[in-house]
Amino acid sequence: MSSYINRFMSVESYGYFWEKYRPAILKLMISSIEGPQQYKFSTHEVRTANPKDKGGFTFTLTVHKRKAVNDVRSSPIAKDLLRVLQQSGKASELSDSSIYEFKLDKHFVLHVAKMDIQSEVPDNPQSIITEPLEG
Helix, strand or coil: CHHHHHHHCCCCCCHHHHHHHHHHHHHHHHHHHHCCEEEECCHHHHHHHCCCCCCCCCEEEEEECCEECCCCCCCHHHHHHHHHHHCCHHHHHHHHHEEEEEEECCCCEEEEEEEECCCCCCCCHHHCCCCCCCC
C-alpha cells in the first residue's frame, strides 16, 4: 500500500489528482460514444495538485492502445493522466478499439472525445476488389 501512495503522492506529480478522478474520467470515456463529454475541475484543486509546477495546465492528449499518439513530454499533467489511464484495465480496453482525445482548457474543463478508428488496409493489397475505370 505504501508504494501505491508514494507513487501518487509525489510532490512533482499529478498522479494523485488523476487517480482521484479516474472513475469520473472512465465514465466520460464510456459516455463519449454519444458525443464529446466534459468535466469542470476546481481551479484551486488543479493548481494545488502540484504547487511546484508553474507551467501551463492546458494540454491535449490523444490516446490509442494505451499510448499517447501525440507528444506530451513537455506536459507533466498530461503525462500523469496517461500513466493513470495505462494502469486502468477499463481505460486500456476502451483505448484498444478507439482513439480518445483529452483536452484540459484554460478554464480547467476536461473535454473527452471518442474517435473511431478508420478501417485498416488489408495486409494483402491484391485482395482489394477494384472496379475498372471507364475511359
